[in-house]
């Protein structure tokens with residue numbers, strides 16, 4: 001009886017991605033660096049029989065990523081969650097295999113809720129990353145907190161606050177903001193108030209976008225989630241930022257925020273242009289919340305127009321454009337009366353209408 005024997009060898013055509021070996025009838029591929037692995041690799045298998053005859057076959061192997069293991073080191077842990085958060089905020093480049101591994105709940109999207117599932121899986125709170133974990137809709141929003149201004153340095157501290165309606169199911173929080181980079185830069189984003197074990201990432205781009213991504217294995221209750229430090233780059237009385245908030249990957253709209261510089265004292269400025277025809281601009285400043293009235297009188301002392309009559313106006317510097325096309329040429333007096341809780345302020349200025 002003749003014993004037939006065959007010899008197999010495997011030649012790896014993708015040697016940078018995998019090592020390929022054959023033992024008995026099994027082809028074994030080991031990814032060398034999953035962070036650079038592609039979605040498929042090619043291996044050439046050659047069989048040699050006892051007569052020295054060779055047959056060659058090319059084998060394409062589809063790479064199936066391990067759910068959650070974004071770093072590809074065989075372990076699912078918080079480092080993988082950090083990679084997800086970095087990807088969400090636009091930091092770093094990731095391969096197909098890594099991005100597929102990041103989608104822990106297999107819904108076709110990578111967001112920070114996936115980072116939360118990875119963290120929950122890493123600590124044993126959920127048993128598998130099989131796509132069965134769905135985000136709870138906790139209904140809520142990210143709101144702007146009270147700003148603090150450091151006038152001399154042009155710094156503005158802007159907190160982001162989590163406010164939910166039915167509370168205790170928040171596992172991931174995101175914020176995406178956009179602003180005019182000619183108004184201010186974002187110097188820092190701090191996270192001083194996160195529950196234990198929560199991971200964070202943020203990224204500020206030069207064209208005026210900021211992204212923040214947060215995830216944890218335990219739910220977060222309502223709180224200040226991040227503190228942005230803005231530095232004004234132009235001498236402006238008011239700067240603005242708009243944004244969207246996401247809780248568990250579900251988006252909730254935010255209102256655009258206008259941040260007014262808070263002056264140190266009441267003021268009524270000279271109108272400009274002056275003389276004018278028929279409209280002019282008047283600026284005034286309130287150091288604290290005040291009831292404000294601005295009226296215009298003719299030289300006889302008769303009131304001819306009311307420009308502002310409002311209660312509870314926020315502290316800030318205001319600019320109003322007033323049209324006097326219904327008045328005759330001449331000198332006029334404009335007068336501010338502002339009353340805050342602590343002070344009252346009255347001032348008058350002259351202006352000249354020439355038609």
Ligand SMILES: [Ca+2]
Pocket residue numbers: 102103104105106107108109110111114
């Ligand atoms: Ca996902």
